Amino acid sequence: xxxxxxxxxxxxxPLGRFLVFIxxxxxxxxxxxxxxxxxxxxxxxxxxxxNAYGFALWIWADLAVxxxxxxxxxxxxxxxxxxxxxxxxxxxxxxxxxFVCYSSALLILAIDVGQPLRAWFIFWHANxxxxxxxxxxxxxxxxxxxxxxxxxxxxxxxxxxxVTFFRHLAHNMHGIMAVFAATGAFLSFFHQGSxxxxxxxxxxRPFGFRSGIGIWPWTFFLYTWSAxxxxxxxxxxVTRITEMATRKKLVKDNVIDLLAKIAxxxxxxxxxxxxxxxxxxxxxxxxxMGFTLLDFYTNNxxxxxxxxxxxxxxxxxxxxxxxxxVSASVRRNPRLLFLAVLLAVLGAxxxxxxxxxxxxxxxxxxxxxxxxxxxSWQEIAxxxxxxxxxxxxxxxxxxxxxxxxQEPELNPxxxxxx
Amino acid sequence: MFxxxxxxxxxxxxxxxxxxxxxxxxxxxxxxxxxxxxxxWQTARGEEEGHGHP
Numbered sequence: 500x501x502x503x504x505x506x507x508x509x510x511x512x513p514l515g516r517f518l519v520f521i522x523x524x525x526x527x528x529x530x531x532x533x534x535x536x537x538x539x540x541x542x543x544x545x546x547x548x549x550n551a552y553g554f555a556l557w558i559w560a561d562l563a564v565x566x567x568x569x570x571x572x573x574x575x576x577x578x579x580x581x582x583x584x585x586x587x588x589x590x591x592x593x594x595x596x597x598f599v600c601y602s603s604a605l606l607i608l609a610i611d612v613g614q615p616l617r618a619w620f621i622f623w624h625a626n627x628x629x630x631x632x633x634x635x636x637x638x639x640x641x642x643x644x645x646x647x648x649x650x651x652x653x654x655x656x657x658x659x660x661x662v663t664f665f666r667h668l669a670h671n672m673h674g675i676m677a678v679f680a681a682t683g684a685f686l687s688f689f690h691q692g693s694x695x696x697x698x699x700x701x702x703x704r705p706f707g708f709r710s711g712i713g714i715w716p717w718t719f720f721l722y723t724w725s726a727x728x729x730x731x732x733x734x735x736x737v738t739r740i741t742e743m744a745t746r747k748k749l750v751k752d753n754v755i756d757l758l759a760k761i762a763x764x765x766x767x768x769x770x771x772x773x774x775x776x777x778x779x780x781x782x783x784x785x786x787x788m789g790f791t792l793l794d795f796y797t798n799n800x801x802x803x804x805x806x807x808x809x810x811x812x813x814x815x816x817x818x819x820x821x822x823x824x825v826s827a828s829v830r831r832n833p834r835l836l837f838l839a840v841l842l843a844v845l846g847a848x849x850x851x852x853x854x855x856x857x858x859x860x861x862x863x864x865x866x867x868x869x870x871x872x873x874x875s876w877q878e879i880a881x882x883x884x885x886x887x888x889x890x891x892x893x894x895x896x897x898x899x900x901x902x903x904x905q906e907p908e909l910n911p912x913x914x915x916x917x
Numbered sequence: 918m919f920x921x922x923x924x925x926x927x928x929x930x931x932x933x934x935x936x937x938x939x940x941x942x943x944x945x946x947x948x949x950x951x952x953x954x955x956x957x958w959q960t961a962r963g964e965e966e967g968h969g970h971p
Contacts, residue, residue: 623918627930636934640941647949667956667964675948682944689937 504658504899508907511898524890531884534877535610543613545877551870554855557611560882562694562851564600564607565638566722567844569730571597571645572687575680577761588754591652591902592741593734598645599892603885605642610881630693630700637690644683648676655901688723695722698854705788706795707858709780717776718854724772728765729847731758732820732840739837741897747910749903756830759840763824766843770817777813795861799869804857812853816846 500514511517538545548555574593578586609615621635653659654669672679692715698707699716709716735755742749781792796806823829823839830836860870874882896902918935925931 623922624924625918625934627934632934636938637941640938640945643942643945647945663965664956664960667959668952671952671955671959675952678944678948682941686941 501899504656506657506899506901508912509901509910510912517894517898521891521894524887524894528884528887528891531880531887534880535884537877538610538881539615545875547873547875547878549872552856552859552872554859555872556874556878556882557607559852559855560885561604561607561611562855563848564603564885565691565694566726566729566847566851567733568597568600568604569687569691569726570732570734571600571648571730572641572680572683573727573730573765574734574758575648576684579677579680580684583757583761585754585757588903588905589734589738589750589758591900591904592738592750593731594645594648594652595893595896595902596734596737597730598649599885599889601638601642601645603889604638606885606888607881630696633693634690634697637686637693641683641686641690644679644686647672647679648683651676652896652900652902656899687726691723691726692719695719695854698858701858702788704858704861704863705785705790706861707854708784708788709776710784721769721773721776724765724769725847725850728762728769729843731762732766732824732843733847735759735762736837736840736844737893739833739840741893745897747906749906749909751905751909752831754905755836756827759824759830759836760827762840762843763821763826763830766817767821767825770813770821773817774813777809795857799860800871804860804869808849808853808857812846812849816842816849820846 505511534545546555570593574586574590577583578590609618612618621632622639625632625636651669651672654665654672659665660669695718696716698704699709699711699718700714702708707718709718711717711719735758738750738755785792785795793806796804796809799805820839820842823835824843829839856872860872862869919925920927
């Protein structure tokens with residue numbers, strides 16, 4: 500029924516099965532939309548945020564998806580600026596994943612601001628001394644870049660390609676994509692960094708505060724570095740999941756291997772810098788403010804933030820995947836590669852959790868106890884909402900757009916196929 | 918956001934922040950306008966060589 504829209508040389512599941520899948524994911528999306536409207540209508544009292552937790556589940560989700568969406572800017576940088584030509588076979592998917600991640604981040608922010616009608620104040624009445632102003636500027640501009648990168652992909656739909664203007668437009672946009680990719684890399688460097696800078700400059704929060712260079716704390720550089728390392732890991736992870744779901748090979752092994760190798764070395768250098776930063780913070784920065792390392796990891800309810808979380812973030816989800824990814828034999832093993840990129844992705848998410856939620860949980864004054872927080876169902880539903888949206892957008896894009904240039908070659912149709 | 922806004926101050930902070938914002942927006946705007954206008958020109962002239970990826 501929709502075969503005229505499906506790209507040439509590839510096969511897709513029957514429309515009925517596709518629509519059932521969309522309906523199932525759509526039900527989850529609808530749950531999130533109900534929660535979103537509840538929050539819009541009744542306000543932020545629908546959340547469990549409080550005076551201790553001004554940043555909560557939403558901001559963690561925001562920072563996590565922005566870090567994981569970093570695969571788009573870093574793959575674009577490698578492909579268009581550094582000239583890693585093999586990556587042209589995965590750049591479309593990296594852009595799509597980045598588009599999903601950044602649109603999700605903006606959606607979550609639109610819910611989180613409480614009064615979306617005043618969201619434009621951050622541009623009009625900008626506080627030029629705030630890291631978050633820079634984040635808002637760069638996030639918006641980079642989302643425009645991702646949209647510009649996604650549009651030519653949409654224009655390559657079989658039916659849209661029949662329109663001469665769209666064909667020329669897609670061709671022209673691809674022609675100067677390096678300019679957009681360079682702008683995207685510039686913007687990403689600053690907003691990823693500024694997100695890290697937000698916790699790093701909080702001198703009233705010794706758990707997050709870091710020294711640094713000039714006005715930039717070390718977390719500024721660590722966040723950008725981790726996004727460049729873990730973003731491509733997320734691209735590989737989602738590609739593998741898509742291959743499992745479609746039961747097809749979509750990208751050749753040499754492409755995945757190259758991206759995984761670069762991500763591995765980025766992760767290894769990042770985690771080395773992270774360890775140095777943590778040691779310096781534990782030995783110098785925190786003691787100078789009257790705290791020891793164990794003050795941040797003991798005496799909290801249920802040991803939710805015990806030393807285990809530091810070991811999990813830096814060791815199991817940092818050093819381990821980095822060592823795995825730099826090993827050629829591990830990269831050649833699909834199961835081990837999957838495990839390595841999964842751990843790296845979990846590491847980035849855990850890092851953002853620690854720097855946002857643990858930072859606020861830690862008592863600062865002598866008479867304070869650990870602050871606890873459990874998100875409401877509305878917060879959980881609106882955090883799952885972008886995941887459902889992302890799955891639906893990826894499903895539609897995969898079905899109707901030539902996302903994977905190597906798919907026809909890797910999955911030749913039988914004689915008489917489309 | 919604009920120099921005619923009442924709270925605008927000609928200091929380094931405003932120049933760096935807003936300068937970078939307008940710089941990025943200008944590149945994106947000019948790039949996009951170039952692509953659209955060129956595509957419209959090519960379509961009007963009846964050119965046929967556009968095929969997505971160059």
